[in-house]
Amino acid sequence: MFRHKGKTRTLKHNLRIASLLSFVAGIVNTTGFLAIQRLTTNVTGHFAYLIEEVFKFEFWKGFIFFLYIFFFFLGSFVSNLFIELISKNSNKLSYTVPIFIESAILFLTAIFGQFLILESPNSFAFILLFAMGLQNSLVTSISNSKVRTTHLTGLFTDLGIELSQLFFYTQEDQQLKLYSSIKLRLTIINFFFLGGIIGAILYSQINLYTLIFAGLILICAGVYDSIKLKWILLKRKRMR
Numbered sequence: 001m002f003r004h005k006g007k008t009r010t011l012k013h014n015l016r017i018a019s020l021l022s023f024v025a026g027i028v029n030t031t032g033f034l035a036i037q038r039l040t041t042n043v044t045g046h047f048a049y050l051i052e053e054v055f056k057f058e059f060w061k062g063f064i065f066f067l068y069i070f071f072f073f074l075g076s077f078v079s080n081l082f083i084e085l086i087s088k089n090s091n092k093l094s095y096t097v098p099i100f101i102e103s104a105i106l107f108l109t110a111i112f113g114q115f116l117i118l119e120s121p122n123s124f125a126f127i128l129l130f131a132m133g134l135q136n137s138l139v140t141s142i143s144n145s146k147v148r149t150t151h152l153t154g155l156f157t158d159l160g161i162e163l164s165q166l167f168f169y170t171q172e173d174q175q176l177k178l179y180s181s182i183k184l185r186l187t188i189i190n191f192f193f194l195g196g197i198i199g200a201i202l203y204s205q206i207n208l209y210t211l212i213f214a215g216l217i218l219i220c221a222g223v224y225d226s227i228k229l230k231w232i233l234l235k236r237k238r239m240r
Contacts, residue, residue, distance in 0.1 A: 022149040022188040026195020027214040036121040040128035042151030071126040075133020105131040106215035113208040
């Protein structure tokens with residue numbers, strides 16, 4: 001799921017990682033919004049608020065919205081930096097490191113988040129946006145930009161385009177390609193929605209500890225992928 005890239009990556013791999021990470025993003029999105037009433041998985045809305053505050057000459061408030069955008073960007077930068085650095089020594093494991101970093105952030109935010117919200121709710125948002133930047137950069141890199149899991153605006157745009165193309169692209173290979181892409185986008189949308197519902201239910205019961213559940217999903221996926229890789233390498237050695 002994490003280790004396949006390029007020609008070895010299939011639709012099945014993308015569907016797996018899309019369902020997993022969009023589900024996690026849905027949980028984080030709902031938890032962040034219920035906790036501090038701010039968007040914590042994407043930056044599109046924050047651009048509008050930034051411009052509004054600058055227009056009103058409320059520069060400090062505008063700077064806060066700029067920081068929302070910056071921390072998402074920083075997460076994306078750090079994620080790919082780790083991928084590039086680690087891939088020089090172990091290309092097979094380079095993609096699991098950002099996953100474990102994101103998991104650690106979610107665990108720590110779940111444990112210390114309530115204190116952080118009381119002291120600085122904006123810092124809480126910065127941390128979650130950083131984590132989502134990590135995730136979005138990771139999945140974009142792995143899937144060769146075919147999968148993005150932290151926001152839905154572009155997905156609905158692409159879905160609308162591809163559904164309309166079904167009326168015009170009638171050749172079998174074109175239709176199959178479109179069906180595969182539509183299936184992938186619907187998977188992301190549905191699992192993001194499902195993650196949001198589960199996140200809301202869990203938040204009503206266990207508050208910020210909902211993020212521990214999201215972190216555990218990532219840990220389990222990373223461990224499973226590592227064990228599966230070791231098993232495949234062991235089988236190859238035995239076959240020689």
